[in-house]
Amino acid sequence: MRYIMNRLGFFVLSLWAAVTINFILPRMMPGSPADAMFAKFQGQLTPAALEAMKKAYGIGQSSLWQQYIDYLHGLLTFDWGLSFMQYPTPVKDMIQGSIPWTLGLVGFSTVLSVFIGTTLGVYISWKRRGFLDNTLPIVSMIFQAMPYFWVALLFVFIFGFKLNWFPMAHGYDPSLTPGFTGSYITSIINHAFLPGITLLLGSLSGWIVGMRNNMMYTLGEDYVTFAEAKGVSTSRLMFSYAARNAILPQLTSFAIAIGNVVSGSILTEQVFSYPGIGNQLTSAVQSQDFPMIQASFLLIAVAVLVANLIVDLLYSRLDPRIRTGRGVEG
Amino acid sequence: MKAEITTSSQIKVKQTNNILRAFKPLKLFFSNGKSAAGFIIFSIFLFIAVFAPWIAPYSPSAAVFDPNLSPTADHWFGTTNTGQDLYSQFIYSARNTMVVGFGAGILSTIIGLIFGVVAGYRGGLTDAILSFITNLFLVLPGLALLIVIGAYLKASTPFVNGLIIALTGWAWGARVFRSQTMTLAGRDFISAAKMSGKSSLGIMITEICPNMMSIIAGNIMFATLGAILAESGLAFLGFEDINSTSWGTMLYWASSNAALLRGAWWWFVPPGIGIALVGLSLVLMNFAIDQITNPRLKSPRRRKNHGNKRART
């Protein structure tokens, strides 16, 4: 209980901090977005039109404090304002349209990466000093050391442009009508393959090596030897005794990884013209779209916080030591 | 009667001298094939970075050659669309990228150390506040924050970016340092140091930090890799001064000039390989450090004696 309250407290406090940072950051920007907007009109606007537009965009008409209050109020009521770059589309709509793609692609490949990586980690630690144990960590690390977008660009060029194996852009074949049809779903998978595989390759080694390390530690624990002596079956030994304990430290990383799904999507989506939130954020930053930057950043922060909270709670379910309030650390 | 004591037993030495070995980096790195390879690759790039002005045939920014050359004897990696020598750019970029990477790596490690060690050693309210800040930074999405801050800060030279990367990326280290400090702080030798009249600051600097040398070194490697990748990502997205000389900027230009499409792989591939190799060398060296210092990776051996608290991570 105390643990849960503790985590909830942290959640609320950091949420507030994130929200506030989010409010302050864009206001520290030099150069007003309105100027940027109006430069587009190449100086044909009357001062009146300019004023009217500023008002319409909600720029600079009230005190900072008032803006903060309005901002908080807007957040709570899901009124995140209108996008500058796609005026007058509500930011909410833009996010609604893009977030499923990001969650689908990046979320799925993250979960997949965790799953595959962890399983491989368990496997190679079990077959310690085997061929895979000697090669897999190194090979996967090579990918982790490469700049992600660089690999992605090479993949697009080789597998998309040269070999024509996979589409080079978009979340699905735009000529299809979205719907629950076989061809649409196939198209989605086809389009997600390259970005997904690059994401997977880029993150796999962390999970493999992390899990392997944890397993090595756990396998050296006395309770594993004891269980082995007891005659517990191999699968139970591997999963209930070794992996079950070894996976606990992975959870924290998992929370952070899940939280980073959205920011991890930025480079992917840019390279693959994927219709997700990362892409939106990049364009928003490039065109100084305050409301959009704020909302996507906030969304990202909330995603991370929620993921953390869930993992914390999960942790307390998986580790009985925490449930009773012992050994709670930071 | 005083017992006479002869030289110490070798077996005991074997068990605990691991921490100490971290202080002999060279020996450490050559202790296994992976880390030796890492160390050699790293040394080559370090050499390139240090002696860039002597190695590079031309100035990296001088737009004085024929544009869009493919590799020739004069221009090993060809030239850019503005007639700059790509090989020279590559060499100088190694310098900037490594400086920025290590600068950010070391800076973020220092910040992490300050937060982690003080929080872990002081405990109580100090710990609560510092840990909160740490956790907040841990939780805030790195790249997004970087991009947003970078976009707000404007003057994004690689160095500014490195600074931002360090300022946003120290939290993981702080967390590791904190938990390590907490286990160390519970050890009696810290109490003993207190008893001998050492100040808190003295204890943190001379007793705790030296005991975390290998973790610190590992953290620097790890943070450096992260910084190099983040910096190149930022540069690639165009959130960096495009006249700077770094591998990320080279990739930015290569991609904005459709280097791959026009078949100029010699423009696009080397900077990526450079980053990948430096990254790989860091990973490999870190591997060695990890293997020596992380008790989890040692071959399982029963602990001597009782009641040794283990660090929970």
Place this chain on the structure above:
Amino acid sequence: METNVPVLELQNVSIAYDSSAGMVHAVNDVSLKIYENTIVGLIGESGSGKSTLGNAIMHLLKNNAVLTSGTIKVMGKDVYSMSKNDLRKFRWSQMSMVFQSAMNALNPVLTIEEQILDVYLSHDKRMSKKEAKKKAIELMDIVSIDPRYLKSYPHELSGGMRQRVVIAIAIALDPKLVIMDEPTTALDVVVQRSILDKIKEIQRVKKYAILFISHDFSLVSELASKVAIMYAGRFIEVTDSSSLDQADRHHPYTQGLLKAIPHLTAEDVTIEGIPGNPPNLVDLPSGCAYHPRCPHAFHLCKKERPEIREVEGRDIQCHLYETVQN
């Protein structure tokens, strides 16, 4: 019934660890027989190879350890010639072990009950869960722990209770041989005592053979009928525990140990340490491994390893007794 088949028979067992510093000769040429219903103590200072031997009997040596020579038989069967599966079944049903750090031998994320059930269910596929639960309750009764603790997680139990749980698990399948590797070192004297009493009691009833490993002389001499004293991987002396009252006519190392113990009630309160350091197991001293520390050492000790010699019913490896007798 063949009562003469020893429960445990060690014949010239040697074990070495392959470590980066070289081969660690942890156990050297050790022989021993233990019969039913006896407790044999195994003592020796830290690092003398006690646990290694215990683990070797269970065929649970670490990856880098090798049984370089000798045979280990339990109930007449060679432990090292069994198939993996037979071994898995044989272990625990015939021989079990309480590990040195029994406090850490319980999986922190499983309840006590699950961990006890694991034993029953893995060895008897036909046993129902209900039956196993009943047995678990009986088991808890034997070691005097309230069965409500079955639902607890290890960290919710005190050290003494955990230790008892581990002992309970060790005797769950009524094995013939129980190896106890320093089962009480981490505990308080009072708790330690109560557990030892418990072990004694159970042993009396079930007639197990117990190999009791410890480095505490007084403890072992109280509990065991026979004591093997280990130094540098060798049994330098095997003797009845009753003989430990007098300090003379033992191996010099045994004598040193006996002199180092402060006695609670004896009038004479002087004690003496043994000078010097434990031997380097990678590069053992020539001849008798104890000679660098031995106050009685003479030229022969450095050159030749002493043979086992029976001295007043004690098996002692020491040149001193050879010369005395010769």
Place this chain on the structure above:
Amino acid sequence: ACTDKETSSETGKSTSKSAKPLVIGLSPAGQWQENFNPFSSTAMGGTNGLIFQPLYYFDPVSGKDNPMLATQFEWTNDNKTLVATLRDNVKWSDGEAFTADDVVFTFDLLKKDPAADTSGIWKEVTSVEKQGDNQVAFNFDQPNVPFQSYVLGVDIVPQHIWKDLGDPSKAKITQKLAIGTGPYVLESFTPQLYKMKANSNFYDGEYAVKNLEFPVYSGNDSEQLALTKGELDWAGIFIPDADKVYVSANKENNKYWFPPSNNVTLYPNLTNPLLKDVNVRKAISLAIDRKKLSDQAASGYDPLPSTTALILPRDKDWVDPSIPEDKLKFDYNKDAAVKTLEDAGYKKDKDGIFVSPDGEKLSFTLQTVSGWTDWATMAQLISQELNSVGFDVKVQQPDYAAYATNVQGGKYDLAISWTNSGPDPYKQYQDMLNSHGGWNLEKWNDPETDAALKKFQGTTDEAVQKEAINYLQNVMVEKMPTIPLVNGPVWYEYRTENYTGWPTEGDPYANPAPFNWPAPAIVLSKLKPNN
């Protein structure tokens, strides 16, 4: 409407069964937003021109006037009233008839909501009224003939729909509401792609190109790949080394033409006393190698500018014949630059930097936009050149918003920026040189210049107009208020595999880029499927 649609798709099938949709690559964006509001600056491409149409379109590349919803226009009342005659028998795509009331309604909307009046119509126009059934009159305070392109360029919206939509600047025009008079109607919309099909109600009859598709690309890179691979028929993106990258992939079909459309100009801040000295500006101009700028910064696409700032060859008829031939081209002569300064009393100090007679160093910042790579390269080259002559120039690259704030607020020394060109030379001069001009970044303030522009505004007589423009050309050549660097091209790539009839250098009938709306409507009207 329902039956209409069916028949139109029927006919579509029968006429060009095999014709593929024409795929158009617009500027990169994250995702499309369903915004077909012609008054929104962020409306989807095609909103202006394909769905909604203005009365007239004055094309800056061809210099032609293209009638759309009006068939002719005329200045009356001492050039203070503009009367447009509307086309007959125009229908909205939902079948309703288009009337003069719709036009008046549209202008009234803009009056009520200044935020929608992005061209500032109501700062010039005083009233709009219907004349008879098919004419609309626009009344001005004072003559402003060139302003006709803005007034007649406003997209007309249907009263029967827009009267209920509230503020036009905020109206969300989705597929359902995108009812216009243009040659296309919206067929479907997703954030990755929207499709249009030919409007069967269109006054000129259905276009030969029946179907349009607009996929989204998040960056130049991915759009280049798609274009090169043949997935796009028409695009307007920068391609480095287009011959090698793009044309060579399919010599037969992959074509491009990058006609000049405006000037990329070095703006000196004339409020800076040093830059106010014309000798300094001339020296700067002399020290710049414009050929190198074009070759290295812009893949050689950017033609060299005229000293008059006219866009050639489009404006060739406007060139003042009294200006000698050699003065129409910029010189590159560093020695002359040095000499110019020395003659004006500037001396080099110990660092080799020129110092004015007042003791001020010729030390300037040069601003460009971060991320605009061609300009960045230019700035780099310029600063290298100037520094070699004896200036001290430092390049600064704020991002676009800060740059815009700086250049418009006069917070810069030197800046690279564009000029705004219209269908004739007037627009560019007006914006750049009029003391109230919209893009008078340099703050050129000269009553005679203003007067010349005023003269142009007040007349429809070409001779008078030429006189005014001649004066302005001389201002540019002699006084050099700004320093043109290169001509900015229009990016335009097309493929002839599926469609022909594209504008080319030989037949520059309209602005060819698929982003200068509503010009693409003109292009589409001329395209024919290839079969």
Place this chain on the structure above:
Amino acid sequence: MLKQSALVEVEDLVIKFPVRGERKKKYITPVDKVNLEIKKGEVLALVGESGSGKTTIGRALVRLLKPTEGTINVQGKKVHSLKGKDLNEYRKVAQMIFQDPFGSLNPVKTIESHVKFPLRKHQGYKGKALDEKISDLLLQVGLTPVEEIRKKHPHELSGGQRQRLAIARALAVNPQFIVADEPTSMLDVSIRAGILQLMNDLKRDLGLSYLYITHDLASARYFGDRIMVLYGGKVMEIAESKELIKNPLNPYTRLLLAATPGSESQIDLTNMTNDPPDLSDDRKGCPFVHRCPLATAVCRETMPALKQAVEGHFVACHHLEQKEQWN
């Protein structure tokens, strides 16, 4: 008379620790109203089971902990309220040898640097004198050959050598009083004896006073002049060593004696509860009550006072007269 020569005087020492409770903050009191005194050159052995508060008392005496209540006077100084500079001064008087020879030395520092800092800081040695002093000190505790050992790191020493270094470090400030917290519990019997001997020698040669913390009655008897028995944070019994072993009066002392290997105990401990005593700060009565065979209602309600039973032999128990019942 007694008062005058007492070096350390502790009165009504109470130490509380906050513990994480379910909801509100709770405290445990591992040291409750403890009185003791140690004379110059005297060894007071403190015995008691794990968790009875021995270390806590020791840490309070050297002021690694601040007492919650009560006074600690050492040489007339009010140690319990020392701060800053005064506290640093006090470090010269009292030192501590820690329980764990593996944990109390800094693995990355050389042997000599462990004693160098205190020698320089507290005794003001510098340069060559410092160097010589280090050698002297290491020699004094038997860390020979000195020149070789000085440059080594702790992991290159055996357990006994480490414990000697810990002692040398304590001696480096030239203290008058040493808290030795189970200095041998982690060592082998044979090494243990050597350390006890060394401490005995130092006491004899330098006139040091010790608080010798242990849970091993046998070694307490060997090294201690007097023995104090602690249970659940309370003093149960205190007497001359021999007297206490011969004539244990408190049931807990007797239990402890019975449990010590080497004693011929007849107490059946197999079914004894091993629950630790209640340390909560609102507990009542005798802490041993839940294990004590003599326990009655009064034991549950009130803590017996420490009474003198025999000359110099103090004991806290309500049922002294029922001594026989256990044996």
